[in-house]
Amino acid sequence: MRSGPLPKIGGKLRELRRRRDLGVRELAARSGISHSTISLIERDKMSPSVDTLGAVLDALGTTLTGFFSDLRSSLPYSPFYTSSDLVEIGKEEAISYRVIGFDHPERQMLVLHERYAPGADSGQEFVHAAQEAGMVLSGSVEVTVGDQKRILKPGDAYYFDSRLPHRFRNVNNGPSEILSAITPPTY
Known part of the structure; x- marks a missing residue:
């Protein structure tokens, strides 16, 4: 970091x-x-x-x-981040959540590069006060929001109120990746 x-x-x-x-x-x-x-x-x-x-x-x-x-x-910062600058806040072996802009002095959203191992599941549906959006970059991810469920593939996206119960599960044989944003950064 x-x-x-x-x-x-x-x-x-x-x-x-x-x-x-x-x-x-x-x-x-x-x-x-x-x-x-x-x-x-x-x-x-x-x-x-x-x-x-x-x-x-x-x-x-x-x-x-x-x-x-x-x-x-007023602190100086760089608007650019190398891969090694991204701070890991997940469990790298199952679900990796790497934060883009972790040290930005006025960060008002959480931008994540998410990587799910085969079969990885975010677990029981959870809620938090925010809005959440993302796009699948690779693989296939089953996203559940409230009583709706869909398998998203590369290029497919989501946007929802995070106060609705939600869950993510990799249904691909290999890893799956998502680029996501949450505002405010409550997750």
Whole structure:
């Protein structure tokens, strides 16, 4: 898996404080965190605990979630992925789910290259709050959605509300592959 640099939070924290026209000592008084600790955090000389950072951000009128989502969106990333960059989240021997764009800082969908061994079955029908679409690239896959069932071959596709019970089963003698997308990425 590719891993980029961890975001440095000090500069962003200092920017928020200055934008609010606060000095370090004033922020310390408002947050209950010592001015020396805030200074060390702003210079990236200290990694704060979640509680410490939360107290400082509360005093600045923002949240941990907002602070980090803004930081993540500014991280550099490549829009291209080699085969070795795809992160495996399945059981490689039966069903392989390789994620495309796993480390994208603002990923809002799950894109998978799925590979099913002969006879592989996703198991009991499952549900999750999303929409799901895919296309069979090779082999033959039996897809069950609610009370409907169909065998899909290369070029055949599906699109359904994932809150309906669904299941995938390779009915081919060899491996079968699907390229799929799920949004939001709840699976």
